[in-house]
Structures are given as C-alpha cells and as structure tokens.
Amino acid sequence: MRTNQWFSALPAEEQxxxxxxxxxxxxxxxxxxxxxxxxPVGFYGIKSGRxxxxxxxxxxxxxxxxxxxxxxxxxxxSLTSRQPRLRDVxxxxxxxxxxxxxxxxxxxxxSNAFVRAINELQxxxxxxxxxxxxxxxxxxxxxxxxxxxxxxxxxxxxxxxQCRQDVSLSQDTLxxxxxxxxxxxxxxxxxxxxxxxxxxxxxxxxICSRDLLASFQDYQ
Numbered sequence: 673m674r675t676n677q678w679f680s681a682l683p684a685e686e687q688x689x690x691x692x693x694x695x696x697x698x699x700x701x702x703x704x705x706x707x708x709x710x711x712p713v714g715f716y717g718i719k720s721g722r723x724x725x726x727x728x729x730x731x732x733x734x735x736x737x738x739x740x741x742x743x744x745x746x747x748x749x750s751l752t753s754r755q756p757r758l759r760d761v762x763x764x765x766x767x768x769x770x771x772x773x774x775x776x777x778x779x780x781x782x783s784n785a786f787v788r789a790i791n792e793l794q795x796x797x798x799x800x801x802x803x804x805x806x807x808x809x810x811x812x813x814x815x816x817x818x819x820x821x822x823x824x825x826x827x828x829x830x831x832x833x834q835c836r837q838d839v840s841l842s843q844d845t846l847x848x849x850x851x852x853x854x855x856x857x858x859x860x861x862x863x864x865x866x867x868x869x870x871x872x873x874x875x876x877x878x879i880c881s882r883d884l885l886a887s888f889q890d891y892q
Contacts, residue, residue: 673743675743676745676830678789679743681789683785686780686789690772690786693779693780694717695770695771695773698769699769701766702762702763703762703763704761705761705763706757706760708757708758710756710757711757712751712755712757712774714773716770716772717772718742718744718745718768718769719770720767721764721765721768722742723739723761723764724740724845725759725760725761734848736848736849737759739829739849740828741827744830748777748790751777752781752790800829807820813850813860817846818864818869818889819889821839821870822835822886822889837878837879838878838879842875843857843861861877867884
C-alpha cells in the first residue's frame, strides 16, 4: 500500500495514524463492500485484490465505472459530505481491505495535513471522472477503447507510471465500462489487433505496442 502515490505522499505520522486506525477485512468474489444508498461507515484502502465500482442502468444492466486495484484509497466523498453511497462496490476476487471507520476518519480530519491529503485525493478522483466524461462525449468509439485500455494498463484509477503488458479483463466487462455493445467492442478490438497494437487472449488483452495503441486516441 505504501507504493500508492497518494499514500506515500502523506507525512510519515499521517501514514502511521491511518494504518493504526484501520481494521483489515477479507471479501470473496461477488461480496459487496457497500451498496448504492448505504450510509457511509468507512474510508477504505485495498491491501490486496480488486473491486469494481458500478451502478445499474434503467434496463438492469451494469454500468461499470472503474476497476479499483490494490493500493488505492476511496470512500472519502460520502464521509465528508455525509451523503449515502452513490454506487455499488463489489470484490472481483479474494480481496483484503483496510477499513477506517467513520469515527476514526473524523479524528484524522482534525489534522490539517490529513485534510489537505483528503482534498488532494478528491482532486485525483475528480480528474479521473472528468476524463471519463471527456472520453464519452468528445472521442470516437475506437479512441475511447484505446484510451481506456491504456488507462487500465496503468491500473485504471491507480495512474501507475508503469504500463503493464496485459489487461486482465473480459470483453464483456470492458464493453460495460465503455457503455457500448459487446459486438461493437469485438469489431474494434479485432481491427486494433490487425494493426498490431494488441493481441486478444482468453480473459485478457495483451498490449503489443503502446505507441500504436496511443495513436488510436486521435482516431476519428
């Protein structure tokens, strides 16, 4: 967890205070960390595993917003606004989470350094959301797919500077993240594969050329 850019930027005493007030819990695939509409009870840091954040559309289908990987911290928005959770968060695999209960979070917020850190985390998450809105409104389907694959290769909300070669995500899940049909996604991915940017594997997408994939970001 200390490799996370946000957490590692905290002063050492704030890091220790956050970890000391946390309680580790383990969730299995399909278990919910919280549901949309739940009262906020904690601030979360993922020690291991992965979660997906999603909402249900009117037709009952999932609209997947993000895949949240180990090292990420989240849940501060509802705690600071004292509003119900806005989305569902469920474990994709066996995952261990550090839960900082609401009362402990309020104690930490008495520190100016921690308040500044939470404001920074909020800014990071808002920038990510603005990018998603921009992708959905200003770019072609192929550009959106390429941009999301590059983002997923960096851990989606993690923004890791190192780009991994494999994106371990099913095409069904990727289609739901992008709000497009599975058939449309399949056609675009096959076109990208023919160009040599990616290779389609079972349950994952291998990035063969990051530069070529990045060139699709301006595709019209």
